[in-house]
Amino acid sequence: MQTEEAREVRTTCPYCGVGCGVLAEVAADGEIAVRGDPDHPANFGRLCSKGSALAETLDLDDRLFYPEIHGRRAGWNEALDLVASKFSQAIAEHGPDSVAFYVSGQLLTEDYYIANKLMKGFVGSANIDTNSRLCMASSVAGHRRAFGSDTVPGTYEDLELADLIVLVGSNLAWCHPVLYQRIVAAREKRPAMKIVVIDPRRTMTADFADLHLAIAPDGDTALFTGLLAFLADNGRLDRDYISRHTNGFDGALLAAQTLDLDSVSDRTGISEETLARFYSLFANTQRVVTVYSQGVNQSTSGTDKVNAIINCHLATGRIGRPGMGPFSVTGQPNAMGGREVGGLANMLAAHMEIENPQHRDRVQRFWKSPAIAERPGLKAVDMFRAVADGRIKALWIMATNPADSMPDADAVEAALRACPFVVVSDIAANTDTIRHAHVKLPATGWGEKDGTVTNSERRISRQRAFLPPPGEARPDWWAMAEVAKRMGFAEAFSYDAPSEIFAEHAAFSAFENGGERDFDIGVYAAVDGDGYEALAPFQWPAPAGGTTPLWPAGHLPLKGGDQAVAQLSPTSNVAETRKGSELLISPLEGEMAGRPEGGGFRFFADGNFFTPDRKARFVAVTPPEQRAINNNFPLTLNTGRVRDHWHTMTRTGKSQRLSQHLAEPFAEIHPSDARQYGISDADILRVSTAHGEVLLRALVMPRQRPGSIFVPMHWTDQFASKARVDALVTSITDPVSGQPASKNVPARMERFAAHAFGFAVLAERPTAIDADYWALARCAGGWRVELALEEERDWTGFAATLFGHEEQGETLAYHDTANGQHRFAHFIGERLIGALYLAREPVAVSRGWAVEQLSAVHADRRMRLAVVAGRPGGNQADRGAIVCSCFGVGANQIAAAVRGGCASVEAIGAALQAGTNCGSCRAEIKGIIDARRLQAAE
Structure with a gap:
């Protein structure tokens, strides 16, 4: 067998908006290893747990290898002909607005550019929107209101230069771990640096903060409006900057002064003393960066929150200078690139405005296009409503999974079922969205794609291919260009390589610009291959x-x-x-x-904004009315991310390492709420809203705000029985940005009355699980499954079906009917095929140890009996629940190291390596250390 020459390829991570550089090492035998690029200015060699595990997500399991039409294999020509025909027919019969593209921050800029060009310039509709609408549209709207453009003023280096960092609605330690590590490293060098975290939950980020403000849901506008009034009352305004570079300050201040400290306290749930401490810290610190993310954006008042934050920075002149400014951190790897090419329904390419006739004319002349969209298209939520009511006849979804990620996701799935023609381009053959596609197009994935992405600090980096496309997979830009040719636009879409698209994109950015627009990369307009x-x-x-x-x-x-x-x-x-x-x-x-x-x-240290008069605009904002208590749904549902998973797990779900930390969907609730509702830790919960219900594991945590429920967004029908939490989220949106409110949903909860709980480890993925609650995750050697069942079953038959090998091998069983305990272990030869543990309470089994038995050799009877018992023998260690995913270090190992004398996170790192790679687990390690200290002091 001929081997290739070993090589190393510089590329960029496909996860969050930090945009970390990655070195992909391809060995002569084809093995892939990844590490952080020490020369990339975003991460300087650091990677988070997800980035570190990228090589583990490159298998071809569940890949879509070839085009399909109505479930049958088809050739590319047939599939593309059908797509072009159906879209052309809908346009001819119902007009350009009868078709739509729903795209993604997972696309490369070159893909995004072609999608936007085809829809807005050649179809003549602006019905193209992106899943970035769900994460940062409010930031875009706030930037445009204040700056006249969607401009992020600062850089990552400002995080290291600041004397105060305010993190608002941003769990940076888990959602942007590399930026978090840059801040931690900077504070180690400058201990005087202060960090404030504003979040309803005491997240892991808050554990390293000097001050945590457990704000009430949607209290941010009141908090920062009150701050503006405080700055004025205490003589902390930069009057020179305000007069020379801004408009509208008096109106903004007048609106702010309607709130005194008492009313801010009432609206935010934060004591007046804590408010005064935060306000004074902000007022008396010159170098301040305010970082905000989904907790700000995902709100019915998200745009006002953004402008309330920006107002405070404009009022103090703390913008555009080292260590100062408002900083929107994006959630996806190319959310910024999508914004640059007009991937949102209300924008044109190169940061031009669809409402501006001069901009529309300029775009049409550059593209030499037959038409140009004359008004904003349908934003994401409205787009799927239009699919549901029949206005959209043909829909093309690319690189995203809206049946899980859109609010009111069950309604979105129903709309897809009813749509006359749905095309889905994806790498995964089985998602909750692609199962509704009439045409499935196999796309290239990370490691196969070639193009550019833009991170949160406006830095453009290359994603380079280091793997061949599997099967018949093709780049998204190629598929769209081929459809455009078939629709009669061949001359405008005759690209042979992504470099040609990038060069056109760069030339477009400079076309008739002359400093009028912020986005200009014209120096690259002549780039060749x-x-x-x-x-x-x-x-x-x-x-x-x-x-x-x-x-x-x-x-x-x-x-x-x-x-x-x-x-x-x-x-x-x-x-x-x-x-x-x-x-x-x-x-x-x-x-x-x-x-x-x-x-x-x-940008903006000396003004020069992108408004007609080149001055920034203060926006007078008024805090929203506090939500009245809904007796049917008295709690607040808040959705978000966990440390080691990404979106709907089509990538991270492939890595057993990333599933060790949190292996099942959960609902984090406060102990006082747990007592009120009769819920114990590890119970199964039914969480409901007006739109539906889910079943989740209860995680009782004092970190949660009383009255609130936090549920991660990642679990889908591929990984759990009933955990698609966005099916519960309302489709109400911010009236300015169109961004859905995913952080403040009226909800209720109750204990699911389980007759039996179960845990299983399986060598093979089960084809079906007949349980009311189940959650599936990869593990070393196979799969792990959590279970809960409402009624008694034939447990022997249940185990046999789960194992799937009842006619082969040997099954050992233990039954204690009086106590409701049943245990099964099935072996073929010396290999464990599956083990199942059932009990009336949440199963007390050493899960880490049970998983390890799938890879062990079971040659004698005693070892097999230990598997049935569900615990290691006296000479075998149990790592406990995994804390550090990078090195597989468990809570028991960390606790043992603390007992052995390790008294700091650094000491644990030296002894066990835990916390020394991405650092996302450092807060949890610190929590274990602190808990051991408290026990020792008692």
């Missing part, structure tokens, strides 16, 4: 003829040895040298010309 291959990370703006160098300093490995790479711009101001097969490129001046203090490009 070789230059695109060697493209290093860069931050926009990068205008042609400007001072930004074409290539940031660094070593750029090239394919093909010493092939030449042309200098792309006479203004690029770079020097090129060679070392073997590497091209070493560095700025001639050593430092980037015009590079501000602290590095990176920042």
